[in-house]
Amino acid sequence: MSLNVIDLIKGQLGPALVSQAASQFGESESGISKAIGGLLPAVVGGLANNSDKPGVLDAITNASSSGILGNLIGGASSSPVISNLLTSIFGDKISGIVNAIATYAGISNNSSSSLLNLVTGATVGSIGKYAADNNLDKSGISNLLGEQKGIVSTLLPAGLSLASLNIGDWAKGYRFDNDNDAVRPTPSEEPKIEVTRSTTATGTNPDRNNNEGGGSIWKWLLPLLLLIAAAYFLWKQCDKKQTTTTTTTVDSSASKTDTAATMTPADTSASTATPMAKTDENIDLNGVMLKGYKGGMEDQMITFLKSGNYKNAADDAALKDKWYDFDHVNFKMGSSTELEAGSQGQLDNLVAILKAFPEAKIKIGGYTDKVGNEANNVKLSKARAEFIKAALAKAGVGTQVLEAEGYGSKFAKVDPKASDAERAADRKMSVRFAK
Numbered sequence: 001m002s003l004n005v006i007d008l009i010k011g012q013l014g015p016a017l018v019s020q021a022a023s024q025f026g027e028s029e030s031g032i033s034k035a036i037g038g039l040l041p042a043v044v045g046g047l048a049n050n051s052d053k054p055g056v057l058d059a060i061t062n063a064s065s066s067g068i069l070g071n072l073i074g075g076a077s078s079s080p081v082i083s084n085l086l087t088s089i090f091g092d093k094i095s096g097i098v099n100a101i102a103t104y105a106g107i108s109n110n111s112s113s114s115l116l117n118l119v120t121g122a123t124v125g126s127i128g129k130y131a132a133d134n135n136l137d138k139s140g141i142s143n144l145l146g147e148q149k150g151i152v153s154t155l156l157p158a159g160l161s162l163a164s165l166n167i168g169d170w171a172k173g174y175r176f177d178n179d180n181d182a183v184r185p186t187p188s189e190e191p192k193i194e195v196t197r198s199t200t201a202t203g204t205n206p207d208r209n210n211n212e213g214g215g216s217i218w219k220w221l222l223p224l225l226l227l228i229a230a231a232y233f234l235w236k237q238c239d240k241k242q243t244t245t246t247t248t249t250v251d252s253s254a255s256k257t258d259t260a261a262t263m264t265p266a267d268t269s270a271s272t273a274t275p276m277a278k279t280d281e282n283i284d285l286n287g288v289m290l291k292g293y294k295g296g297m298e299d300q301m302i303t304f305l306k307s308g309n310y311k312n313a314a315d316d317a318a319l320k321d322k323w324y325d326f327d328h329v330n331f332k333m334g335s336s337t338e339l340e341a342g343s344q345g346q347l348d349n350l351v352a353i354l355k356a357f358p359e360a361k362i363k364i365g366g367y368t369d370k371v372g373n374e375a376n377n378v379k380l381s382k383a384r385a386e387f388i389k390a391a392l393a394k395a396g397v398g399t400q401v402l403e404a405e406g407y408g409s410k411f412a413k414v415d416p417k418a419s420d421a422e423r424a425a426d427r428k429m430s431v432r433f434a435k
Contacts, residue, residue, distance in 0.1 A: 005123075005148055006044055008130055011332045012072065012122040012341065013040070015424065019328060020342035021073055021118065023291070025111040035105035035112060037157045039119040042097060044148055046089035047123065051145035057138040059085045063121075063128030072118050072125075072341050082117045085124065283349075286356050290349045297324045297431070298349050304433070305357045316435040323365060323430040329388070331429075336383035347391055350431065354397040363434040364388050364404040369426040370416040374408050382406025384429060402434045 013036050022029040050056045059081065086094055094116070102112035131141050282289040283298045292298035301324055304310060313319050328346040332338045354360060366381030366388075385404035392401050412426035 005127055005130075005144065006040055009040060009044075009123050009126040012126055013119070014330055014332075014340045016328045016330045016340045016342035017072065020345070021115065024073055025107070025114060027107045027111050031105045031107045032111075032115065034157070035101050035107055035115050036119055038101050038104055039097075039116055040123070043116070043120050043123050046086075047127075048145045048148040050089045051142045053088065055088050056085065056145075057141055060124045060128045060131065060141055061138060063124040072121050079117065079121065082120050082124075086116065086120055285352060288352065288356075290352060291345065292349060293327055296327045297346070298353065300324055301350075301353055301431075301433075305353070305360060310357075310360055310433050313433075313435060319433045319435060323432045326429045326431070329429050330427075331384055331387075334380075336380055336387055347388065347395075351392060351395040351397055354392070354400045358400070361400050361402050361434045362431050363402055365430045365432070366404075366406040367411060367426060367428050367430065368409050369414060369423040370409045370412045371423065378406050378408035380406070381408050388429060 018029050018032050018036070021027075022032045025032070047056060047060075090097065098109055098112045098116060101107075101116070102109045105112070107115075127141065127144070130136070131144075134140075136144065281292065281294050283292040283294075283296075283302060285298075285302055290298050304322075310319070326346055329343045330340040331343075332340055354362070364385040366383075366385035368377040368381050382405065385406050389398075389401045389404035392398060409426065412423075414423045414426050416423070
């Protein structure tokens with residue numbers, strides 16, 4: 001297959017958009033992320049299964065010039081064009097998909113419905129942009145979508161299947177049921193079981209008598225084997241319980257590290273704390289309320305400025321070790337000029353802070369993960385920092401931005417072989433105060 005369009009779309013549905021959607025819909029970020037993970041393969045599958053419909057191709061072709069990617073939450077979630085497209089590809093299955101995703105992700109049906117529209121907007125917008133950039137006509141778009149049919153159901157996250165989304169029959173009709181969902185035949189299709197009976201008289205056939213003798217052995221041998229297996233299972237469970245009890249009765253003076261080391265894998269999993277989702281709150285900027293995280297970038301910077309620590313800092317050396325990471329500002333993969341949806345809000349907050357404290361000066365820093373050529377990483381991170389500096393200058397606070405620097409993966413901590421989600425911690429933009 002030439003292209004996995006799901007990878008193409010993921011850049012539009014990054015952490016910044018997840019956070020913004022969670023705030024707007026009143027849901028947790030984990031719930032929003034989980035719902036998007038289930039909706040994206042389903043939507044791509046719906047488009048793939050209808051790749052020859054003129055309405056689908058028109059929607060994708062027109063999406064490249066509609067500006068839908070720039071306003072996914074405000075535009076796509078309420079667009080009649082997107083609603084009509086969903087009806088065209090899913091018909092009366094929409095409510096089933098919405099309900100299944102809401103239950104799976106632990107969010108409301110209203111949020112699930114809005115996310116279905118949002119994900120569909122991101123999908124047609126991304127495919128439309130790719131088609132425009134690569135000069136694909138409608139035939140090319142249809143072929144691209146058709147290539148996705150063999151992989152979509154395999155990309156559904158654990159706990160979801162095409163059948164659980166209430167589109168099993170729809171999927172089966174398009175030979176799209178390769179996730180092993182069993183389709184029960186109708187009563188008229190159910191195979192009939194024929195029972196045949198021997199007409200040989202009992203006791204007149206030596207071979208028959210031998211077979212019955214073997215059967216009689218299994219009548220007592222099979223239950224005995226099952227009983228032995230059950231006894232072994234119970235013994236192992238008792239042994240496991242005893243090990244766990246011994247572990248938890250360690251003297252209270254023992255170190256926590258030692259206790260954790262003797263826990264069974266199940267205990268270790270149970271003891272892992274679930275990270276709490278960040279929630280936008282009002283951050284007070286001299287009477288003006290900014291939307292941000294309590295303890296996030298804006299909150300920390302405002303607290304530092306109000307404390308007088310910036311004014312009292314003798315020189316830049318006293319400030320250089322404290323960096324504030326942007327919570328929302330993220331660039332699209334490989335780009336230094338395109339921000340992910342939802343990033344502009346935090347840049348606006350930074351502008352407001354600088355205008356409220358005109359004596360404050362800052363420096364911008366860009367960072368990448370350890371993947372790729374380091375010279376290219378430094379160049380990319382530098383270009384991103386310069387982009388933010390230029391954006392701040394355009395907003396009227398350029399004189400307060402002293403420098404923009406790219407550090408590449410110099411300070412990255414996550415192994416390059418780790419997952420993309422883990423390496424995301426190293427891909428960031430930061431700001432610090434300067435003199």
